[in-house]
Amino acid sequence: MTKSFDPLTIDFRALEVLISVYRHNSFTRAAEDLEINQSVVSYTIEKLRGVFSDPLFAREGRSLIATARCEEAVTEAIDLVQRFSQLTAAQDFDPKESAGTITIACNYYERVLIIPRVVHAIQKQAPNLKIEIVDSSYLGHDRLLRMEADLLIGPFQKLGAAFYGRKLYDDRYVCVMDSEHPFAETTLTLDQYLPLDHIYITYGGKWKSRYMQVLEQEGHAISIAIKVPSPAGIQTLIAGTNLVATVPERLSREIGKGLRITPCPVPTPIDIQLVWTTRTLNSPMHKWVRDLIVQQCRLL
Template sequence: MPGDPLEVDFRALQVLVWVHQLRSFTRAAEELGVNQSAVSYTINKLRDVFQDPLFVRQARRLHPTQRCEDIVHQAKRLTAEFRQLVAPPDFDPKTAAQTFTIACNFYERVLIIPEIVHFLKREAPNLDLEIIDASGIGHERLLRNEADLLLGPFERSDPHFYRRDLYQDRYVCLLDPEHPKAGAALSLDDYLDLDHVLVTYGGQWRSRYIIELERMNKDLKVALRVPSPAGLERLVAGSNLVATVPERLSRSVADGLHVVPCPVETSVTISLVWTTLNHRAPLHMWVRDMVYRLNTRTRKADDPPSGLGISR
């Protein structure tokens, strides 16, 4: 009764090809780095599957049968095609024509997305880029294939996700130039005594400095809650309010305001997040590498070092 053809794998075909090429079980075993008994076992299994002796000895030499010649010919073709299949396909961004969706929030739309857009329009002119809101459901949007990439301060230790950190951003405080505390560095006690504008991010995400204050059993005096950093400069200007934002964001929302370091010692990490589904997709790999390189190039020398590896 013939053997099960589903038991034949590419490793077994490789053994057959080497025995055919070298005309020797012993030399094939040496080339493959296995015992001769392993080669004999594999050839015997193939004999059962193909119902053919495959090799016969004549005049002390090993000769392939015609059936073996046909199988080896097809085996070489199959293994070559399989190697081509598993090799990363060539990718040309100039010809890429599909939609790539990035989920992010206000911070990333102001600081990171514009440079990505300009780069893609130049290097991948046929690629359609869509930016959607991440809020607090960015990971779910990845899993539902609503987004291809998540960009922002998102941490989640889940085997479905990969993450690559771009950089860390420390916090600063925004005050009106006429504020009594605008002339000197803020102590933690000074900071806690001020009237704060708290950015709630719609209740979907909590700033790292708030988490650190809770760890210290400290509370802010919150005078105003807003869902987004958009328009903070107009709320703080001419008032006694203080707003705490990441330092890089302050460059865009602190027009006319006084900026001082936040006395809470912590920072926010901006990361790329994606799923296992797109981990090896050529377009996705190219876009992720592009975003990382753009942000590495623009990272200030005095920024705290960030992790460079990919984590899951």
């Protein structure tokens, strides 16, 4: 039987342990994340079990499954930690002197186009500021809510009152093909475009490009020759073939060198957004980083 504990003995460190175990589904990975001994994690979770009168986590095979009570506790714990962090945040931020860590969630497009500029500018203006880049995939908003990221960059919307957002810029889709492709010198019509041998970028199968959404809504379908999880390396697939890839125009400038780039006949705008939560809303350091990202994107 779990020993009961006085709730008032629980501190923010205990809540961080709970959040980390929930986030990683592992006592071991939580200990590594927080740089503490696993025995401390085990003791803390046992103490929290007594506070909430609930097992919090249960094992199913090799998986660690959170209980409904744990889900509720983690939601409240994240909110408490966020609000306390906001309350205790330094009111002055000197880029040259301040230290801290900024975690940005994004995908391949942003890592190629935006992140290098942002990293170089931060290293120049705030040399003690550390940067961590994590994959957002289709879970970017969850990463913000779970405190796994401070900022989300990409073609994402705010998705409700829990999020704040700022538009960075517009992009559009283009077609990338070999310079000897039969349609290389043609402005493609939709009827010409659909039956081409397409490289379809699946983005892990969890996110669908805007142009594909529009095509499906209008009852059209492309002829898919190859599926790939990301745009990385598609230029080598295209070279010397009749394959065609549909990618954002700004990205095509980086990965389409030596290839033919022509407008996509599916006119679909792409809004690249910067998204964050209340946790970092009023932090001077995060405000500074957000403004820096906006400034760097204006130079693209």
